Amino acid sequence: MIDRAYQGRGLGRQAMEAALDFLRDKPCGPASFVWLGVDPRNRAAIRLYERFGFRETGDECDDEIVVARAL
Numbered sequence: 821m822i823d824r825a826y827q828g829r830g831l832g833r834q835a836m837e838a839a840l841d842f843l844r845d846k847p848c849g850p851a852s853f854v855w856l857g858v859d860p861r862n863r864a865a866i867r868l869y870e871r872f873g874f875r876e877t878g879d880e881c882d883d884e885i886v887v888a889r890a891l
Contacts, residue, residue: 843891854891855887856887858884859883860884874887875889
């Protein structure tokens with residue numbers, strides 16, 4: 821989550837790159853996919869995730885849609 825005052829500076833992209841790099845090292849064991857929940861009203865976050873290859877799964881968790889991508 822990036823505070824509104826700092827949005828639009830590429831910080832979300834940098835954070836996602838760092839998170840995916842971390843997960844590729846398999847710190848919790850082997851994994852094939854990354855799943856996350858996103859508020860369907862947060863179009864900026866959805867666009868960011870889509871740029872990283874995340875796609876909606878059709879599932880929901882609480883009030884969020886679930887998106888996933890292969891590692």
